[in-house]
Amino acid sequence: MIGTPILPEIRELIEQRNFSALQRLFNDWLPVDLAELISDLPENEQAILFRLLPKDVATETFEYLEVDAQQNLLNALTQKDVTHILNSMSPDDRTAMLEELPGPVAQELIKLLTFKEFKIAKTLLAYAEDSVGRLMSPDVLSVKTDWEIGKVLEYIRTHGHESETLNVIYAVDDHGKLVGEMMARDLLLSPLDKKVGEIISEDKIITLTATQDQQDALEAFKRYDRVALPVVDSNGYLIGIVTVDDMLDVAEEEETEDIQKFGGIEALEEPYIDLPLLELVRKRAVWLVVLFLGEMLTASAMTYFEGELAKAIVLATFIPLIISSGGNSGSQAATLIIRSLSLGEITLQDWWKVMKREILSGLMLGSLLGVIGVFRVIFWAMILDQYTSVWLLIALTVGFSLLGIVLWGTLAGSMLPMLLQRLGIDPATSSAPFVATLVDVTGIVIYFSFASVLLKGVLL
Amino acid sequence: MIGTPILPEIRELIEQRNFSALQRLFNDWLPVDLAELISDLPENEQAILFRLLPKDVATETFEYLEVDAQQNLLNALTQKDVTHILNSMSPDDRTAMLEELPGPVAQELIKLLTFKEFKIAKTLLAYAEDSVGRLMSPDVLSVKTDWEIGKVLEYIRTHGHESETLNVIYAVDDHGKLVGEMMARDLLLSPLDKKVGEIISEDKIITLTATQDQQDALEAFKRYDRVALPVVDSNGYLIGIVTVDDMLDVAEEEETEDIQKFGGIEALEEPYIDLPLLELVRKRAVWLVVLFLGEMLTASAMTYFEGELAKAIVLATFIPLIISSGGNSGSQAATLIIRSLSLGEITLQDWWKVMKREILSGLMLGSLLGVIGVFRVIFWAMILDQYTSVWLLIALTVGFSLLGIVLWGTLAGSMLPMLLQRLGIDPATSSAPFVATLVDVTGIVIYFSFASVLLKGVLL
Incomplete structure (x- = not known):
């Protein structure tokens, strides 16, 4: 929101190499605003500014950038920085970037992933374009039905840091099969000695499958007013989660496609101004x-x-x-x-x-x-x-x-x-x-x- | 999802007055699916079925109905039931209904509200159509910055039941001025003895105002990927909350308006098939x-x-x-x-x-x-x-x-x-x-x- 108007001021600070002033300034900024600022800079100045950001802010800012700017940064940063960013990105945002990059570039980047992240990336990229799998994050927290709420709260405090969302917690049986869901709301309102199984409503859970079309997922989100939906495989095992913030983007994409079709044009896959x-x-x-x-x-x-x-x-x-x-x-x-x-x-x-x-x-x-x-x-x-x-x-x-x-x-x-x-x-x-x-x-x-x-x- | 195919079966059970079988059947259903089923029934059977639902499910189901069906039910139910539903509805859904009903009908209904709910309804209806105020719910939980997380968790367990969402908790100063926000995530991951003030990031909070256009709110939700945003008055006091589920509806409405304009028609304010x-x-x-x-x-x-x-x-x-x-x-x-x-x-x-x-x-x-x-x-x-x-x-x-x-x-x-x-x-x-x-x-x-x-x- 604060981005563009002070662009000249920022470019002056970059020219003066006044990095401490820049760092102080960015302390108050949100990653999405930093991303907009970076996109507005000439390519050679983007990396200078990006390197000034604290590591965790840097990754989040990177996730908000368009693929063009992401690719430019990947070229300009050291291999160590690139490796850090790739491994700390959300799996769903990383998939979105890898699918847009030219094949050979994506292949090179995937090699920088740790074995664990490599496996995740390969799995997600194997799903068809426009399928739920491409939006999904496998970082999802699950608990057992016979746990007490107190134990769940403790478990989350120690194991929940990687989870894509904590607004919904899933309950699985001993084999990892999804049996119910619990909103953060239920978790926060229930007495500490209540069991998970007493809170979840087993019959009413809404699930997605990874091969489903994203449009179907959008319908489900709209219909059931959810902030997240679980993704299960054909046997009912929990394999990931899709969050509503990705849905607003899907809605926008679908809408653009419809409008373009209606105007008598094949749907463009890139923004008008970027298309050759x-x-x-x-x-x-x-x-x-x-x-x-x-x-x-x-x-x-x-x-x-x-x-x-x-x-x-x-x-x-x-x-x-x-x-x-x-x-x-x-x-x-x-x-x-x-x-x-x-x-x-x-x-x-x-x-x-x-x-x-x-x-x-x-x-x-x-x-x-x-x-x-x-x-x-x-x-x-x-x-x-x-x-x-x-x-x-x-x-x-x-x-x-x-x-x-x-x-x-x-x-x-x-x-x-x-x-x-x-x-x-x-x-x-x-x-x-x-x-x-x-x-x-x-x-x-x-x-x-x-x-x-x-x-x-x-x-x- | 289960609605329409078994409609004949359900109508037969209604005809046989086999209410216990219906109640058993509905036990597994979600409110949104119950609402769809009720809409598909002839008007005289809608109330019969609706009366079979447990009280809390009934209110939620009612919130999912179109205004036509809502009005039909309000006519068919006893004053006691109507009073219960009106007072237990979410303030934002109630506003949406009251603004669509004919003026005199809405006036009659407002009289059934308790003094507290009456004040809320009057306040929300005073905001302009298409303003954030009409989407807002005043049921929002706030905590003080000097509280420890353990105390916050306890406070939520006792006072949080009315709150529209618990995915975000707001921190206010002694005068009720909004100073920061805390995601359920932060709350669940922080050690119990940490203070609220240490977790919230005071400078980076995004707020809406009640008089703002809904389109602006939509932009903010898209830009900042939030599940809820706080609404403040001109002095920065927290007065309510808007949740993302309402945003998908706003997005859809805006899109329809654009498409209709583009097809060379004035934007319709009702669905095509309902418009006289x-x-x-x-x-x-x-x-x-x-x-x-x-x-x-x-x-x-x-x-x-x-x-x-x-x-x-x-x-x-x-x-x-x-x-x-x-x-x-x-x-x-x-x-x-x-x-x-x-x-x-x-x-x-x-x-x-x-x-x-x-x-x-x-x-x-x-x-x-x-x-x-x-x-x-x-x-x-x-x-x-x-x-x-x-x-x-x-x-x-x-x-x-x-x-x-x-x-x-x-x-x-x-x-x-x-x-x-x-x-x-x-x-x-x-x-x-x-x-x-x-x-x-x-x-x-x-x-x-x-x-x-x-x-x-x-x-x-």
Whole structure:
């Protein structure tokens, strides 16, 4: 929070080599703020500042840095410092860093780990990307059900220092099988002579598995309001813990992916500004070309109606207005339905209820735009002083087309995400541009169909 | 997790009035699952089932219900039960319910509170909607800095039962001013004769204020990875606590608002399926009409070029293809930039860097679509067996227009969100439909400008 504004001051102190002043200043700082400060410094000054930090603060600060800055520091620090940091990092943060580093670099670093940490790192990296295993920390404290609370408190004081969290303590049987959980709250409120087994509620424990998708874990955290959840293997043995702070990051990542999909781009795996330009263009080009090829059908449709167009060139004038209205109403409907599906507010079983709502919405919105459209055409003709009864028919063509297209856009936009979900495809794939393209093509057909009926014998 | 599949079985037990079997069954259930089950039952059966729950489970289950179901139960239960539930609910969950209920109903319920709870409820409801005060619970445990850990543990065992969380304990001075915090972890790991003052780090405490926006609180939780944050008044006195479980809900709400804005809809305040139809239509109509009025400029632009159109009707054929490509590339750019701004990956100072990236991206994407477009036109003419040198010029017109429009769409889509942010308007307002509309109008002008240069003397 204090980071950037005093950056120039700090850089001056670095230049003056006034390290004691810097150390005094940083004494009050939180690791996350130190990490932000370090990221804002030029690369060659980052290590200077980092070396000034006390060892435990240094490791925690390191955990908060982006991978770029981490890699820069790893290059600049002595092997001894690197070894210390790697071995004292939380296993989950270390996994997150190792998976982002280039393969050979990660391999070199893993060699610096002690045998115990090496085994942990190898195990965690073996889990699939986006699996719970990659977020998990194996540093979890477990106690036996027949222990008294007094004994548990003493055990924690001596053995709990490595544990990822002490907000939840797990109870296991003699074989290490998870049988229950105890919140710090229960532990702190219970009389000292009560047994663990009397406090834990054995049937109600919620667990994760290491191979599960992180998205599922996020759902479980949201549903059960937990600060940590235990991870068990297929036999029910406790193998680790996931804490809620990692979940806010997962939530953010999932959200970004959804939003990017919805904007018609493949999900980027790195921040926009860090992604190499060619990669950025490739991610955008794929969908842009697919949509372009789809949109080519509009040209084919228009060619089909070229005869009508030649006779009544005025019809062309309203095409962008009409098809874009369909696209806009489709985008709105798709946005609403995709979000409601993802929040679980509606399910596939509700399709008929949704359809009824959307037909009514489409009729109302379409009528509204249709009426505005009719007035627009008539008003325009009057201004140009060209108003004749033919213009009334043109106005009606525009009006009815708008009604039809908005209704169709609304229906397509709402039903397409549900259809995709039914087919096992992520509904967010039916992005705003995708729906708009679909509606454009049909929009032209709807428009010219109304025109050929209403204007037959008049203009056509 | 167990809820819905066994719903028929449960309804049968209710019909048979086999309450003991139901009670045995529910013994193993978590409140959140009980709440889901109750929501799935018809209204008249909800209260029957709810009355079977033990008192403490009942209150917790009640807290998980949606407001609709809560209101239904409040109507069906005896005044005594309602009084018990209202007085034993967490203050933050109670505030959330009272603020959603119709005013007169909430007033009636508040009268059932004890004097102590009444004062709490009034205080919390006095804070603005979306402020930290509405999420806060005043049930927070504080200890003195000169206490020994042993004394703190004893104090918690006797006085901690009401506290919203025991994962963090706050240290206050003799006047109640917050001076530091202690994680359950610190408490559990410290020797019993250590003093609180030796453990807490006084300078580094992060606090919230009750009048602060919930969005700010969310940022603080994400940044500092906390499970709870203290709320202080303007003089630094501890008045409450906010816990992270409420933050996941805030995050979800903010996300929904962003997504809806981006889809070109005013943010809905209720789930899609619960919103009255007319309200739903109104929320969509506002932007749809604004966009429609904007899009009318396309008709004006086309009228301006009607002479050219009449001479070369074939030009009309490609209009939807060309303007939609601009809209799509604009949507992509806007999505990327809005999301990056909201994640803090880029700031306004980066505008020039972003602009350079987007000019290059736009040139590459535009060239790609332009080349495809040129081939499409030539290929089409050959198939129709009409290919002449005029068609080559038409193809070039389409190709250059695509390049120009994609470049323009990319630039407009990326710069508009930054401009809005600069003006203090939420960048998410530059929704996909908004950008598409903007690009459509200019797209027509770009297209006909290329046409009049390239086709002069040939077709025009």
